[in-house]
Amino acid sequence: MSSFTTVPAATVDGQPWADSVHLARGARVRRLRSVALTATGWLSMAMCVVLFLAEDGLGRFSNLGSSLTAVGIIAGLTATNALLLMLLLSARVPFIDKTLGQPRATALHSKLGDWVVAGLGVHAVFVLVGYSLMDGISWLDEFGLLWGEGTDFILAVAGMTTLLVVVLSSIVAARRRLPYEVWHAIHLVSYAAVGLSIPHMFSMSGLLAQGAWQRAYWIAILVVTGAALLVFRFLVPLVTSLRHQIRVAAVRTAGPDAYSIEFTGRSLDRLGIQGGQYLHWRFLAKGLWWHQHPFSVSAAPRRDQLRVTVRTLGRGTAQLQGLRPGTRVMVEGPYGTFTASRRTGRRMALVAAGIGITPIRAILEDARFAPGDVTVILRSSTPGELYLLDEIKRLCQRKGARLISLTGQRAPGRWVPATAAETPIGELIPNVADTDLYVCGPAGFIDSVVAEARAAGASSGRIHTEKYDW
Known part of the structure; x- marks a missing residue:
């Protein structure tokens, strides 16, 4: 079913342990x-409405x-503002990235995207129909007139x-059929879409006329x-x-279907990377x-020295196995808040599946904790997919962490193997309600672990996730 390795208390490399008061203050x-x-x-968003009302906006509601x-104008302004917020969320601004973290920023990005599409749709239809009613012509004729x-x-x-193309590429079904590189390239086109839309804001709207404070x-x-x-997306990475x-x-x-890429460079420790963070590599x-x-x-x-460990999941990752020593690399980052510095207390549980094990290994190495505080x-599914297991065993032994490995086919409706179907999460993670839970792996695995932890009393503020989906 599983193997348990419990390490007795020992000095942790002479390093001070995490202070609970400091961690709570940081949270x-x-x-x-x-x-x-x-x-x-x-x-x-509210400013969009204020800008409109300040220019006799209420007086515009005089006829149909x-x-x-x-x-339509209000919808267009708020949708454009939402689009700019989306771009800021994806601009990798350090303050935003460190405050929200990738999961929340991604969720907000998605919600804003829904409003951008809906708002721009309302803008286009309402303005076109409104103009046609005021001019006394059909909406097709009005479109031709504006054109x-x-x-x-x-x-x-x-x-x-262009924005509609970007939206269609974001639909989950479509994303699963597109390589990450293609999907990423399509989304870069959103910058061009914004640029194309800007001129008409100033030339076709009296609200933004020359000299107006709006x-x-x-x-x-x-x-x-x-x-x-x-x-932050171009100059800083360069x-x-x-x-x-x-x-x-x-x-x-690094395994039957995985490999590690080791890097060398100048003062790599000054990149400010914490265990659990990621970079964009080119x-x-x-x-x-x-x-x-x-x-x-x-x-x-x-x-x-720097290292990443990659699982071969497609043509793109397979090609990297043939990289030659000396190949130059450009990087963006580090990004993400899936780090030990986000914890709120001394106890931690690091739970991972598949290639999600690799950032967990980095967090384990990076974190400071007392012996017995970390599980x-x-x-x-198979022992061969327990990537970097020997390294993790040595770290657990040296730092006083409890290690549990679970292999085998999943039990129905659970994240543990079928042979451990009756084992509650509280038995695997003592005091789970009073523990910072770090979970990394596929979306389904994460959702299952989080659901069980929440049912056992864990609060959302103590649950940190990193999904290996794009």
């Missing part, structure tokens, strides 16, 4: 930052045509069409968003890659340079 600060960030987002146009007035409307239509406001938030994307001169040192087998080799891979580190960084649970 409160993160909550306050999250509240402030969320409030700022809502304030920006102008009323529909007014609703012939200039290029800004044509660009706006092109931008709307115009200055929108120019400011567009500039801030564009600057964030330029700095400077980081040039400064640290990262190159492939070796590629080594290997500057023929046929690979345009691929970007989000890989978590599988070991704490050293001054001139590590590794789950796989």
Whole structure:
């Protein structure tokens, strides 16, 4: 069923153990930052309505045509604002990334995307119908009239069409059929969609006419968003890659279908990587340079050493096995909040399945804790899929962590193997309600572990997840 390794109490490398008061204070600060960030987002949405009302917005609701146009304008402004918020969420701004973390930022990104599509749809339909009623012509004739007035409307239509392409690529069914690299490239097109839509905001709306303070406001938030994307998605990664001169040192087998890529470079410990974080890797080799891979580190960084461990799941990851030593690498990051610094107390449980074991191994190495405070649970269908098991065993023995490995086919409706179907989570993780739970692996596995932990009394604030889905 499983193997248990319990390590007796011992000194932890002479390092101080985590202080509960300090950890609790850090959790409160993160909550306050999250509240402030969320409030700022809502304030920006409210400003869209305020901007409209300040320019005699209520006076526009005088007849059916102008009323529909007014609703369409508000919908367009809020949808555009939501789109800018989406871009900021994906701009890798350190404050946002460290405050929200990837799971929450991704969820917000998805919700905002729903409103962007709905809002822009309402904007297009209501404004077009409203104009046609005011002009006394059909909506098709109105569309033709607007099309012939200039290029800004044509660009706006092109931008709307481009966004629809991005949305369709985000549908779960479609995402499962597309390689990650293709999906990522399609989403980069959203930047072009924003650029195409901007001109008509200023040329076709009296609200944002030359000299209006509303115009200055929108120019400011567009500039801030564009600057964030330029700095954090392009300039910072470029400077980081040039400064640290990262190159492939070796590629080594890490399992029947996995391998580790080892890197060398300058002052890699100054990248600020914590165990559990990931970077976007771009290997500057023929046929690979345009691929970007989000890989978590599988070991704490050293001054001139860095490592990721990859499972062969498709053509893209399979190609990386042939990387030659000396291949130059560009990186973005580190990103993510799936780290030991996010815990709220001294007790930790690190639970992982499959290749999700690798960031758990890095967290275990990176974390400071007292002997007996940490439980590590590794789950796989076969023993060969317990990646880096020997390294994790040595870390548990050295640092005083309890190690449990579970292998075999899953029990129906549970995340444990069938031979452990009757074993409650509280038996595997003592005091689970008073423990920071870290779970990494496929979405279904994570959902099952989290559901059982919540049923056993664990609070959402103490549950940290990293899904290996894109």
